[in-house]
Amino acid sequence: MLNVVLVEPEIPNNTGNIGRLCVGTESRLHLIHPFGFVINDKNLKRSGLDYWVHLDVTEHQNVEEWIAQIPDHSRVFLMSSHSDKSYLENEFQDGDWLVFGKESVGLSKEFMARFKNHLTIPMSPLIRSFNIANSVAFVVGEAKRQIGLKK
Numbered sequence: 001m002l003n004v005v006l007v008e009p010e011i012p013n014n015t016g017n018i019g020r021l022c023v024g025t026e027s028r029l030h031l032i033h034p035f036g037f038v039i040n041d042k043n044l045k046r047s048g049l050d051y052w053v054h055l056d057v058t059e060h061q062n063v064e065e066w067i068a069q070i071p072d073h074s075r076v077f078l079m080s081s082h083s084d085k086s087y088l089e090n091e092f093q094d095g096d097w098l099v100f101g102k103e104s105v106g107l108s109k110e111f112m113a114r115f116k117n118h119l120t121i122p123m124s125p126l127i128r129s130f131n132i133a134n135s136v137a138f139v140v141g142e143a144k145r146q147i148g149l150k151k
Helices: 012-025 042-054 063-068 132-150
Strands: 003-007 028-032 057-060 076-079 097-100
Touching (some): 012 042, 012 132, 057 063, 097 132
Parallel strands (some): 003 028, 003 097
């Protein structure tokens, strides 16, 4: 099972959509506080529709709490528009941790320095970034494709 991690998510609709994606792909969702919304926010539930009750989700009070329960830090992949390596060049495995930063600023330099694996999603220079829900869908889709090929 893949682990999708959202660090300090700010927009409930994005988190709800990502939650729905996780249910559909049988992935775990990890949410690291603080959030830019209340977890029972009506927009979050609206975006996740009735799937939220089926979501395997864990809330972590801070980054340190989340890091403490990762069994293998070499399987943590940080998504950043500043990375040179494409997620399409990576070899994913079941149990990997796919980490996405907050919508407004991404992952901080301090956070990025904690882990060695940084990946990007190739995109036109006409945009700064993709919507986070789309970004998660790209990466989870590729990881699931690769994992399925290995079975």
